[in-house]
Amino acid sequence: PSLQFPPLMNCAAELLDRRVVAGDGERVCLRAPGGLRWTYGDLLANANRIANVLVRELGIVPGNRVLLRGPNSPMLVACWFAVVKAGAIAVTTMPLLRAKELGQILDKGRVTHALCAQALRGELDAAAAARPFVAHVVSFGDPSGAGLEAAMARQPEQFDNVATAVDDTCILAFTSGTTGQPKATMHFHRDVIAACRCWPPHVLRPQADDVFIGSPPLAFTFGLGGLVLFPMSVGAAIVLLEQASPPQLLDAIREFGATILFTAPTSYRAMAEGARERRLGAPYGGSLVKCVSAGEVLPAATRELWKDATGIEIIDGIGATEMFHIFISADEEHARPGATGTVVPGYRAEIVDDEGRELPAGTVGRLAVKGPTGCRYLDDSRQRNYVRDGWNYTGDAYYMDADGYFHYQSRLDDMIVSAGYNIGAPEVEDALMQHPAVAECAVIGVPDEERGQIVKAFVVPRPGLGAGEMLVRELQDFVKRTIAPYKYPRAIEFRDSLPRTETGKLQRFRLREGKP
Numbered sequence: 001p002s003l004q005f006p007p008l009m010n011c012a013a014e015l016l017d018r019r020v021v022a023g024d025g026e027r028v029c030l031r032a033p034g035g036l037r038w039t040y041g042d043l044l045a046n047a048n049r050i051a052n053v054l055v056r057e058l059g060i061v062p063g064n065r066v067l068l069r070g071p072n073s074p075m076l077v078a079c080w081f082a083v084v085k086a087g088a089i090a091v092t093t094m095p096l097l098r099a100k101e102l103g104q105i106l107d108k109g110r111v112t113h114a115l116c117a118q119a120l121r122g123e124l125d126a127a128a129a130a131r132p133f134v135a136h137v138v139s140f141g142d143p144s145g146a147g148l149e150a151a152m153a154r155q156p157e158q159f160d161n162v163a164t165a166v167d168d169t170c171i172l173a174f175t176s177g178t179t180g181q182p183k184a185t186m187h188f189h190r191d192v193i194a195a196c197r198c199w200p201p202h203v204l205r206p207q208a209d210d211v212f213i214g215s216p217p218l219a220f221t222f223g224l225g226g227l228v229l230f231p232m233s234v235g236a237a238i239v240l241l242e243q244a245s246p247p248q249l250l251d252a253i254r255e256f257g258a259t260i261l262f263t264a265p266t267s268y269r270a271m272a273e274g275a276r277e278r279r280l281g282a283p284y285g286g287s288l289v290k291c292v293s294a295g296e297v298l299p300a301a302t303r304e305l306w307k308d309a310t311g312i313e314i315i316d317g318i319g320a321t322e323m324f325h326i327f328i329s330a331d332e333e334h335a336r337p338g339a340t341g342t343v344v345p346g347y348r349a350e351i352v353d354d355e356g357r358e359l360p361a362g363t364v365g366r367l368a369v370k371g372p373t374g375c376r377y378l379d380d381s382r383q384r385n386y387v388r389d390g391w392n393y394t395g396d397a398y399y400m401d402a403d404g405y406f407h408y409q410s411r412l413d414d415m416i417v418s419a420g421y422n423i424g425a426p427e428v429e430d431a432l433m434q435h436p437a438v439a440e441c442a443v444i445g446v447p448d449e450e451r452g453q454i455v456k457a458f459v460v461p462r463p464g465l466g467a468g469e470m471l472v473r474e475l476q477d478f479v480k481r482t483i484a485p486y487k488y489p490r491a492i493e494f495r496d497s498l499p500r501t502e503t504g505k506l507q508r509f510r511l512r513e514g515k516p
């Protein structure tokens with residue numbers, strides 16, 4: 001990919017203004033349930049009006065940090081572009097965050113302004129009240145039309161984009177927190193464009209007539225890239241859903257004729273039956289052509305289930321907030337069950353030992369990656385500990401096979417050591433998920449006097465199946481027959497649901513702490 005940039009570049013102008021200038025102003029850009037439809041020209045006009053509000057009415061200067069809060073919606077996208085056009089830094093936040101977490105973000109990010117969906121003001125106001133450095137919190141989506149929309153109506157739809165340096169920060173992204181502590185990562189204007197030039201054209205290969213849809217929040221860089229930046233970089237259409245539970249997503253794919261889907265492994269698992277009934281896959285007469293999974297390991301059983309239901313091979317990819325987006329992946333023709341894929345053009349990836357020395361193929365070690373989009377922590381001590389020579393240690397255990405495919409084992413802190421054996425939780429989960437009685441499951445190591453740790457599984461049974469001692473035995477025998485017998489779960493507990501982040505990641509640490 002070409003990664004040479006001029007010294008001054010504003011990524012919002014590259015993705016939005018440039019497209020309208022090139023003649024795509026009348027093309028549909030954003031759609032949402034209820035009939036809302038904005039062209040690229042509409043998005044530009046709205047983003048410019050908001051940028052004028054920010055600069056003329058709220059006194060924003062380049063480098064200010066602006067918190068954005070709302071469910072996925074066209075207005076949230078317009079706010080994001082407005083902030084970046086004004087040379088400020090977008091700090092997007094997950095809708096479910098509470099005042100305590102929002103307070104940490106306001107503090108760490110030194111946030112001075114916020115644009116917030118009216119319905120989500122409560123927790124933000126509680127956090128901002130105690131922080132006088134937050135000068136303005138402005139609402140959008142107020143049914144009375146007051147707030148940001150009223151201010152927009154007073155402003156012109158032209159705006160002179162701030163001529164930012166290519167390595168000015170435009171995004172502060174907070175990691176979604178599988179361990180509970182949010183970490184802030186910085187991304188430059190050039191990172192955004194670099195991300196658009198690496199994974200999308202080499203692996204996803206979207207077209208201008210594609211219709212993108214999905215569940216990840218725009219506060220998650222998986223969602224920002226997959227549902228805003230990548231479709232816009234080819235002039236495609238985007239469907240944004242404020243709520244994207246599996247049933248809602250299934251209905252919306254059909255209603256909007258979506259062709260490219262972004263969601264998490266659990267969501268694919270939960271949607272498989274519904275997708276089959278509705279014939280959503282293009283091979284079976286539906287609109288859906290490409291399906292992308294990230295955020296968590298994709299169990300082979302889920303890949304199989306989805307393929308059987310839709311005829312579509314999922315495009316898996318590992319990305320990280322630190323790296324902005326996906327750096328190891330495989331397209332539908334090169335997918336291998338059990339492997340995430342090969343390194344994306346533009347990136348380098350290695351498996352290394354604890355001292356950072358590269359390990360031979362087939363040996364499990366730490367994943368280290370380097371590329372044009374990462375990795376800069378806001379926090380200096382993190383930068384020293386997790387980034388060496390530009391290599392980011394993602395905290396994942398992987399091995400690379402002789403063909404250069406990377407095989408995920410586990411998060412390093414989720415590796416179970418039982419009677420001297422290393423057991424990756426996902427491998428046991430994958431085996432359990434092949435059993436028809438298992439809807440979802442999570443595996444952790446629990447302390448054991450004799451073995452150090454034993455494997456314990458939390459299982460959500462499929463509705464209507466009796467979960468008792470009989471099923472425990474059956475699942476244990478099933479795992480022993482499916483993978484090496486010493487990996488079988490010696491303890492199994494049945495649950496109605498499992499703790500997950502808003503991005504669909506299992507929170508194994510909460511199961512280890514014994515929390516619900």
Ligand code: 3UK
Pocket residue numbers: 175176177220221222223293294295296297298316317318319320321322324325326340394395396408411503
């Ligand atoms: C795990 C995966 C196995 C892995 C993300 C795509 O997930 C994203 O960012 P986060 O910072 O978490 C990063 C960690 O999540 N992971 C992600 N994808 C996979 N594990 N297979 C996968 N396909 O532990 C990684 O270190 O929340 C994903 C694009 C942008 C992102 N920010």
